[in-house]
Amino acid sequence: MSTPEPAAAGAVTYGNESGTGRPDGEPPLDVLVVDDDATVAEVVAAYLTRAGYNVRRAADGPAAVAAAAERLPDLMVLDLMLPGFDGYEVHQRIRALGEVPVIMLTARGEEGDRILGLQVGADDYVTKPFSPRELVLRAGSVLRRARGHGRGRASGPPQPAELLTLGRLEVDLTAHQARLAGEPLALTGREFDLLAFLIANPGQAFSRAELMQQVWGWSFGDQSTVTVHVRRLREKIEPDPAAPSLIVTVWGVGYRLEAPEDLDA
Numbered sequence: 001m002s003t004p005e006p007a008a009a010g011a012v013t014y015g016n017e018s019g020t021g022r023p024d025g026e027p028p029l030d031v032l033v034v035d036d037d038a039t040v041a042e043v044v045a046a047y048l049t050r051a052g053y054n055v056r057r058a059a060d061g062p063a064a065v066a067a068a069a070e071r072l073p074d075l076m077v078l079d080l081m082l083p084g085f086d087g088y089e090v091h092q093r094i095r096a097l098g099e100v101p102v103i104m105l106t107a108r109g110e111e112g113d114r115i116l117g118l119q120v121g122a123d124d125y126v127t128k129p130f131s132p133r134e135l136v137l138r139a140g141s142v143l144r145r146a147r148g149h150g151r152g153r154a155s156g157p158p159q160p161a162e163l164l165t166l167g168r169l170e171v172d173l174t175a176h177q178a179r180l181a182g183e184p185l186a187l188t189g190r191e192f193d194l195l196a197f198l199i200a201n202p203g204q205a206f207s208r209a210e211l212m213q214q215v216w217g218w219s220f221g222d223q224s225t226v227t228v229h230v231r232r233l234r235e236k237i238e239p240d241p242a243a244p245s246l247i248v249t250v251w252g253v254g255y256r257l258e259a260p261e262d263l264d265a
Contacts, residue, residue, distance in 0.1 A: 028054045029143060032073035034064040034090060035105065036082055040128070044077060044105075047132040048139065061085035068094045075143055077135070078122075080106040091122070101142045101189070103135070123190060125222070141217060164199045166257065169237060169246075171196045185236055190216065194229050195237070198247065198257035207254040230255055 031053045035041040038059070045055045056073065058064040061084035068076070076094065080087035087104060094100055104122040123142045126135055162173040168181040171192075178185040178195055187195065197215045206214070208226040234241040250256050 028052055029074040030054045030056065030071065031139065032056050032058065032064065032067055032076045034058045034061075034076060034082065034087070035079040036060060037079070040079075040105075043132055044135060047136050048077075051136045051140070053139070059083075061087075061090045064090045065093045068097055068100070072098045073100055075139055076100050076102045077139070078102055078104050080104060103138060103142060105130070105135075123188075125225075164196060166199045166202055167246075169195075169199060171199050180237055187233075187236065191229055191233055191236075194226075195233055198255075202257050205250040205253045205256040211254065226255075 029052075031048050033041050033044050033048070033055060034057075035044070036059045041057050041059070045057055048055045053075075056067055058067050061082045063084075064076075064078070064082070067073075072094075076091075078087045078090060082090065087106070091102055091104075101123045103124040103126060105126050106128065124138050126138065164171040164173065170179045170182075172178070173196060176192065178187055178192060193215050194211065197211070208223040211226050212223060230247055231241075234244050234247055238244045238246055246258055248256055248258055
């Protein structure tokens with residue numbers, strides 16, 4: 001493969017004809033790589049293109065938002081430190097256009113930065129320096145989850161096994177909707193997966209490593225991801241998130257969703 005020419009600004013597209021992993025000749029999934037470091041962006045774009053994705057590049061915040069407005073990507077690989085405005089603002093502006101899975105890419109490695117990235121809705125977080133092959137694997141994992149949550153499911157009434165309830169909580173796996181006391185919950189894809197898994201296994205304690213593996217299929221990664229998403233779920237379903245009674249901490253183990261018979265009336 002020839003090396004792509006780096007972009008100083010604006011958006012650059014890397015075409016791909018293979019469409020790896022796409023059924024029945026569908027066009028390849030579109031990835032927007034946003035990084036002002038031309039060398040990093042070039043390497044990431046080359047690896048993703050080889051993996052079968054159509055890759056576009058943007059080198060600053062305004063160019064990224066413009067590229068997403070022109071065509072909403074299937075995935076965004078987003079650096080935090082950008083000219084124009086930073087990755088957090090890019091993420092917020094693009095979320096206003098539509099839901100896009102995001103892998104945040106940054107030289108920052110402090111836990112606070114990782115947690116902030118997850119709190120604003122990122123699906124994954126990779127710290128520089130990183131393995132391009134690992135990034136490609138993470139991209140595939142994020143996209144599989146996102147596509148599993150997408151529209152276009154078969155119509156018709158859901159099967160009983162696809163409707164999970166626990167007290168006032170209800171998770172409809174077919175419609176990919178969660179409700180609390182009949183009111184819809186605004187959950188990210190990862191939060192929905194976590195809640196669905198816990199409701200399907202009430203009263204069982206799971207470690208953070210087990211939740212990463214069984215909920216999201218990760219055998220590696222920062223376990224603070226689980227902590228962040230548990231906290232965000234508590235904020236949305238607990239009467240008092242500071243004193244949780246649904247998703248409880250099992251000290252020395254991890255977390256457990258209280259079974260209905262264990263809940264206060």
